[in-house]
Amino acid sequence: MLLTLSILQPVTHVQAQGKSLKIISPHNEFIRQEFENAFKNWYTASSGESVTIEWYDFGGTSADLRYIEASFTTNATGGGIGMDVFFGGGIDPFIKLAGENYLESYKLPDSVLSPIPAELAGLPIYDSQYRWYGAALSGFGIMYNKVVLQQLGLPEPKTWEDLTNPALKGWVESADPRTSGSTHMAYELMLQGYGWEKGWETVTEIGANIKSFPTSSSTPPKDISKGDVAYGLVIDFFAWAEIASVGADKVGYVLPEGLTVINPDSIAILKGAPNLDVAQKFVEFVMSEPGQSLWMLPKGAPGGPTANTLGRMSILPDLYTKLGSNSIVPVNPFALTTTLQYDAKTGSAHYSVINDLFGAMIIDQHDSLVAAWDAINAATQTIGTEAIAEAKAKLGAVPISQSEADALGKQWSDQTIRNQKISEWRDFAANKYSAIPGIISAAQQAAEAAAQQAAEEAARQAAQQAQMMYAAAAIVVIVLLVAAAYLFMRRRKEAAAVKK
DSSP, X not given: OHHHXXXXXXXXXHHHHOEEEEEEOOOOHHHHXXXXXXXXXXXXXXXXXXXXXXXXXXXXXXXXXXHHHHHHHHOTTSSOOSXXXXXXXXXXXXXXXXXXXXXXXXXXXXXXXXXXXXXXXXXXXXXXXXXXXXXXXXXXXXXXXXXXXXXXXXXXXXXXXXXXXXXXXXXXXXXXXXXXXXXHHHHHHHHHHHOHHHHHHHHHHHHHHEEEOOSSTTHHHHHHXXXXXXXXXXXXXXXXXXXXXXXXXXXXXXXXXXXXXXXXXXXXXXXXXXXXXXXHHHXXXXXXXXXXXXXXXXXXXXXXXXXXXXXXXXXXXXXXXXXXXXXXXXXXXXXXXXXXXXXXXXXXXXXXXXXXXXXXXXXXXXXXXXXXXXXXXXXXXXXXXXHHHHHHHHHTOOSSOHHHHHHHHTTTTOHHHHHHHHXXXXXXXXXXXXXXXXXXXXXXXXXXXXXXXXXXXXXXXXXXXXXXXXXXXXXXXXXXHHHHHHHHHHHHHHHHHHHO
């Protein structure tokens, strides 16, 4: 009995110190800080206990996803990985982890779950088996600097394809989709919106116009506001924050009509979470009205964030009406319509494959891509539209089909296969970019030959026309001479008749 007490006493002492929670999240420090502080207060008020939160980020959404998958893969015991919650990163990674059985099912209390719609525009807001929930809603679009556009005479964008305009070269910025989940989503939307082949042509041409690929999605909106670049692929709340900071007269933001969706940014409990009870409470708080209000209220407002305005769309439809003008979010996603039917299962199936394919062909071979793009645009005045279309098709060619990308997604945790494919794709990209000058040269030679042939044909026809003109002139002269002779002879006869 004494032994038992001696064992239990330290445990009791640790509990008195409070609970703990370990969260993997690509969210920025402002979101972490606001949710940590608010949850601690909420948890203590409801349980009487304190809680300590540890945050982990391994380099952005894609890196966090790889860490989770690798940790579960190497965990031979089949238990957890020492982490409790995965918070942020869109919807595709969560669907993927759920399919791999790496998420813990947890059904929210009815009072929290019932106000949340099951879907928005065909996209699920939470998993039917309660393995993940959309914690916020996000739109993906183009942010632009109005002042720079006016100075350079560049157009305001309306759609993704507008970023393929050669005049924009060096004035576009995009985060690296291998480290940014929101940027990945923007490119995935292009692939689904335009179709696989056309999508990759568009993505590649945009890539050729891009100046740099920072690792964080928070960098492009800041660079756009400063005027270092004029356009960028930006998630909505970063754009709204910049607009609020510098003014709508200086920067703008557009969600490409029919080519974007409002997407859940999710949260889930990881399988084998060591602090399951606290993890469940954290998810409950995030999904409840007090947690959702943090997204939409300005800092300092009652029930809102204390130090940083977050400016994100809530998953609670009634909250938009309830907060009214107190909300700093300018859009009600439940009032929007979209023609793009996003396939979340497809997006999650090839999530990591798309990132590495983009990295191998566009970022790793960027200098070669830009050189090929320059060659195409320099040749627009010397070769025909068909040849330009052929060169662009070569530029945007992709080495695998969508179905092959989906299939590879199931093998992507095998580093041997992954590294082999990345190497193959880099070679594929290098070869296709190096082939562009040859395509253009052949087209120019063909154009020159056609021009020479046309010139020779024109000269031949001119000569024939000249000959015909000479012949016609000769005939006219002969006719005139004959006519003159006839008249002369007639007059002679008439004169002779008079003399008689």
